[in-house]
Amino acid sequence: MTDAVDTSAGERRRPPVRVVRVVGTGLVGASVALALRRLDDDALLPDPSPTALALSRDLGAGRVVDGGTEPDLEVVAAKPDVVADVVLAELAARPREVVTDVASVKAAPLRRLSDAGADLRRYVGGHPLAGRERSGAVAARADLFEGRPSDVVPTAARMRAAVELGRAVATALGARVSTMTAAEHDDAVAVVSHVPQVAASLVASRLREVPDRAVELAGQGVRDVTRIAASDPALWTQILSGNAAAVARVLHAVRADLDAVVTAVDALAAEAPGAPADGARAAVAGLVAAGNEGRARIPGKHGAAPTRYVPVPVLVPDRPGELARLLHDVGAAGVNLEDLHLEHSQGRPHAVAEIAVLPAAAAGLVRALVARGWTVHA
Amino acid sequence: MTDAVDTSAGERRRPPVRVVRVVGTGLVGASVALALRRLDDDALLPDPSPTALALSRDLGAGRVVDGGTEPDLEVVAAKPDVVADVVLAELAARPREVVTDVASVKAAPLRRLSDAGADLRRYVGGHPLAGRERSGAVAARADLFEGRPSDVVPTAARMRAAVELGRAVATALGARVSTMTAAEHDDAVAVVSHVPQVAASLVASRLREVPDRAVELAGQGVRDVTRIAASDPALWTQILSGNAAAVARVLHAVRADLDAVVTAVDALAAEAPGAPADGARAAVAGLVAAGNEGRARIPGKHGAAPTRYVPVPVLVPDRPGELARLLHDVGAAGVNLEDLHLEHSQGRPHAVAEIAVLPAAAAGLVRALVARGWTVHA
Numbered sequence: 193m194t195d196a197v198d199t200s201a202g203e204r205r206r207p208p209v210r211v212v213r214v215v216g217t218g219l220v221g222a223s224v225a226l227a228l229r230r231l232d233d234d235a236l237l238p239d240p241s242p243t244a245l246a247l248s249r250d251l252g253a254g255r256v257v258d259g260g261t262e263p264d265l266e267v268v269a270a271k272p273d274v275v276a277d278v279v280l281a282e283l284a285a286r287p288r289e290v291v292t293d294v295a296s297v298k299a300a301p302l303r304r305l306s307d308a309g310a311d312l313r314r315y316v317g318g319h320p321l322a323g324r325e326r327s328g329a330v331a332a333r334a335d336l337f338e339g340r341p342s343d344v345v346p347t348a349a350r351m352r353a354a355v356e357l358g359r360a361v362a363t364a365l366g367a368r369v370s371t372m373t374a375a376e377h378d379d380a381v382a383v384v385s386h387v388p389q390v391a392a393s394l395v396a397s398r399l400r401e402v403p404d405r406a407v408e409l410a411g412q413g414v415r416d417v418t419r420i421a422a423s424d425p426a427l428w429t430q431i432l433s434g435n436a437a438a439v440a441r442v443l444h445a446v447r448a449d450l451d452a453v454v455t456a457v458d459a460l461a462a463e464a465p466g467a468p469a470d471g472a473r474a475a476v477a478g479l480v481a482a483g484n485e486g487r488a489r490i491p492g493k494h495g496a497a498p499t500r501y502v503p504v505p506v507l508v509p510d511r512p513g514e515l516a517r518l519l520h521d522v523g524a525a526g527v528n529l530e531d532l533h534l535e536h537s538q539g540r541p542h543a544v545a546e547i548a549v550l551p552a553a554a555a556g557l558v559r560a561l562v563a564r565g566w567t568v569h570a
Numbered sequence: 571m572t573d574a575v576d577t578s579a580g581e582r583r584r585p586p587v588r589v590v591r592v593v594g595t596g597l598v599g600a601s602v603a604l605a606l607r608r609l610d611d612d613a614l615l616p617d618p619s620p621t622a623l624a625l626s627r628d629l630g631a632g633r634v635v636d637g638g639t640e641p642d643l644e645v646v647a648a649k650p651d652v653v654a655d656v657v658l659a660e661l662a663a664r665p666r667e668v669v670t671d672v673a674s675v676k677a678a679p680l681r682r683l684s685d686a687g688a689d690l691r692r693y694v695g696g697h698p699l700a701g702r703e704r705s706g707a708v709a710a711r712a713d714l715f716e717g718r719p720s721d722v723v724p725t726a727a728r729m730r731a732a733v734e735l736g737r738a739v740a741t742a743l744g745a746r747v748s749t750m751t752a753a754e755h756d757d758a759v760a761v762v763s764h765v766p767q768v769a770a771s772l773v774a775s776r777l778r779e780v781p782d783r784a785v786e787l788a789g790q791g792v793r794d795v796t797r798i799a800a801s802d803p804a805l806w807t808q809i810l811s812g813n814a815a816a817v818a819r820v821l822h823a824v825r826a827d828l829d830a831v832v833t834a835v836d837a838l839a840a841e842a843p844g845a846p847a848d849g850a851r852a853a854v855a856g857l858v859a860a861g862n863e864g865r866a867r868i869p870g871k872h873g874a875a876p877t878r879y880v881p882v883p884v885l886v887p888d889r890p891g892e893l894a895r896l897l898h899d900v901g902a903a904g905v906n907l908e909d910l911h912l913e914h915s916q917g918r919p920h921a922v923a924e925i926a927v928l929p930a931a932a933a934g935l936v937r938a939l940v941a942r943g944w945t946v947h948a
Contacts, residue, residue: 321787321789335885335922335945338885338922340789341786341787341788341789343787370783370786372783376781376783376784379784380780380781380783380784380787381787383777383784384777384780384784384787384789384792385787385789385791385792387773387776388795388796389791389858390828390831391769391770391772391773391795392769392791392795392861393857393860393861394769394824394827394828394831394857395765395766395769395824395861395864396860396861396862396863396864397827397857397860397863397864398761398765398820398823398824398864399761399762399864399865399867399868400860400863400864400867402757402758402761402762403758405748405750405754405758406754406757406758406761406762407867407868407869408719408748408869409699409719409721409758409759409762409763410762410868410869411699411718411719411762411763413763413766413767413770413797413798414763414868415868416794416795416797416798417766417769417770417794417795417797417798418766418861418864418865418868419791419865420791420794420795421858421861421862421864421865422861422862422865422866423858424858425855425856425859425862426855428854428855428858429851429854429855429858432835432838432854433838433851433854436835436836436839436841437839439835439839440832440835440836440838442776443828443831443832443835444832445776446772446773446776446828447825447828447829447832449772449775450768450772450821450824450825450828451825453768453772453821454818454821454822454825457810457814457817457818457821458814460810460811460814460818461814461815461817461818463814472811473807473811476806476807476810476811477803477804477806477807478803479768479771479775480767480771480799480801480802480803480806480807481803482771482774482775482778483770483771483774483775483796483799483800484799484800484801484803485774485775485778486773486774486775486776486777486778486799487774487777487796487797487800488800489777489778489785490788490792490793490796491785491786491788507713507716510906511906512901512904512905512906512907513897513898513901513902514901515907515910516896516897516898516899516900516901517898518894519891519894519897520891520894520895520898521894522890522894523890523891523892523894524891526890527890528888528889528890529890529893531912532893532910532912533912534909534911544713544716567713
């Protein structure tokens with residue numbers, strides 16, 4: 193694994209900063225500090241909470257600021273509802289420093305900074321997408337942003353050098369960096385992150401009041417749809433509040449589509465024999481087809497164009513080592529596993545592993561696995 | 571793998587029927603026939619489509635009916651919109667046979683059979699949950715129902731023997747059988763299957779019109795929420811039409827919750843400094859918290875009560891054999907993997923494997939993996 197980290201580290205440039213001050217030592221702040229420490233940056237870690245501060249210092253995420261060193265760049269890792277105030281204070285306190293942040297909403301904090309007369313030439317927004325449901329410094333990892341998308345949000349035309357600093361730090365975290373405006377960022381995350389969270393919560397809420405025997409029928413579909421419904425209500429209230437305008441636009445569009453489906457399904461429920469509900473089936477089919485189209489736009493691995501991988505389903509006994517034996521046999525067949533989906537359901541002591549491979553590799557893999565005694569159906 | 575099938579087959583009872591006639595050789599029909607053949611049942615396979623019939627015979631799913639053998643039980647594997655007509659015809663044509671079906675909706679076909687004066691003492695509904703997005707006999711597998719939930723839906727008080735036949739066949743398929751009424755079944759699948767499909771399609775639809783750079787930010791959350799949005803529009807139109815009344819009830823509840831969120835987010839978007847939107851944050855937090863509660867009801871593996879497994883995240887280089895090496899090391903540590911979630915994102919040549927284990931096993935596993943050189947953060 194050390195090899196792997198070194199290999200990918202070859203793609204990283206050391207950021208053109210010597211000392212980075214990280215303010216806020218929750219999951220994201222502590223992970224940023226850990227990642228920069230790995231590159232020998234001297235991360236300083238003031239945090240309003242003495243407990244969190246001591247904890248993240250113990251975790252190796254930096255040394256406590258001692259007042260003697262002036263940072264080149266400051267990363268404010270505060271929650272969306274307070275980030276603008278912290279950035280404002282830090283810009284005012286250190287008149288030469290460039291300040292960036294990591295909040296998952298960008299337009300509202302920027303508006304607040306602008307209204308307060310902050311020096312926007314020295315501010316560049318950032319949003320490394322971490323994608324964990326857990327929080328706190330204990331969950332921090334130096335590799336939290338490896339291979340994740342990350343945005344750098346330029347705020348004013350004159351601060352090209354600040355944008356370059358922000359990009360360099362994001363690249364140093366191992367993230368894949370793209371640059372967009374605050375409005376573009378907030379519109380994008382409303383669609384690909386914030387509204388999916390609302391939808392998952394809406395579906396999961398319906399599971400509260402059904403009988404046990406109904407939830408016992410839950411298969412992989414509802415499990416996938418509701419996985420992120422386990423996320424933190426307090427944090428998501430901040431995120432949805434912080435991006436309310438963009439989220440509202442998308443939710444209104446979702447509600448219009450839902451209204452059309454409800455109208456169609458109501459008509460189908462009221463349908464009398466011999467008097468089919470006009471257009472209702474077309475409305476339902478249209479929604480599912482539109483979903484096909486949208487789903488197909490999600491990019492494949494490594495930023496490649498979406499690929500239709502072929503799933504190769506294999507029955508795996510639920511005993512230690514069986515899945516390893518299967519994947520060893522996949523590797524021995526010279527096939528690269530593009531994705532792996534392990535499907536459990538109730539009542540049986542084994543699972544189905546769906547191994548996704550490139551279409552050209554599927555037939556050979558099936559032959560190789562069958563030859564080694566696996567039950568494969570593809 | 572043969573061992574595994576034999577082990578679990580030990581839990582199956584051979585059904586008290588000698589000849590099963592399977593009508594319809596799509597994914598489900600051909601898989602039922604394959605599963606019963608494995609138990610030496612003599613499955614007969616008439617199908618209206620000569621091509622599908624020849625294909626499934628070539629796949630070993632039974633012999634073509636020759637008119638000389640009288641079946642004890644008939645499984646009608648037709649799509650939801652025609653299943654009642656086929657069952658009706660088969661009940662009339664063979665006055666001693668018990669007929670079951672596999673359609674994913676139960677109340678509407680039953681109503682139609684009842685209205686047409688069918689002999690309901692010889693009909694028992696069934697619904698083995700297959701959970702595949704693909705279709706057709708080519709995708710059929712004898713183990714399609716292994717460990718899946720399956721319902722048997724009794725239709726009349728006097729047909730206890732027929733219900734027992736249905737249960738016995740479902741058990742023979744390897745499924746975990748529960749018994750409920752048609753209305754209970756349809757209410758349950760509306761919540762755990764049909765409405766999640768609608769929600770996934772609604773979210774995925776929104777991805778159609780956003781810029782490429784927005785979909786490039788897609789992380790694991792939206793991928794999970796929209797996975798089933800890739801499903802077949804024609805089949806889902808039949809399913810949603812066939813269960814319109816129950817789906818409509820759940821969709822109305824979802825729309826009421828969505829209306830509340832839209833009102834709250836609209837208020838937050840319009841919020842002026844110093845004039846916070848009353849109750850809007852509580853409404854948003856309430857939805858996410860309700861989602862937490864619903865999500866927590868989904869049962870764990872093997873029908874056990876929901877367990878909070880501990881995720882152990884490990885960085886895995888994207889090369890053939892690396893995941894196998896990791897899982898070999900997990901097995902060598904004597905730890906049973908409860909679930910595995912492989913997380914890809916764009917732009918980096920490795921993935922994060924989140925290995926879910928029982929809480930008591932986590933600390934030992936982390937020590938063992940770190941000792942073998944893996945990068946683990948737990």
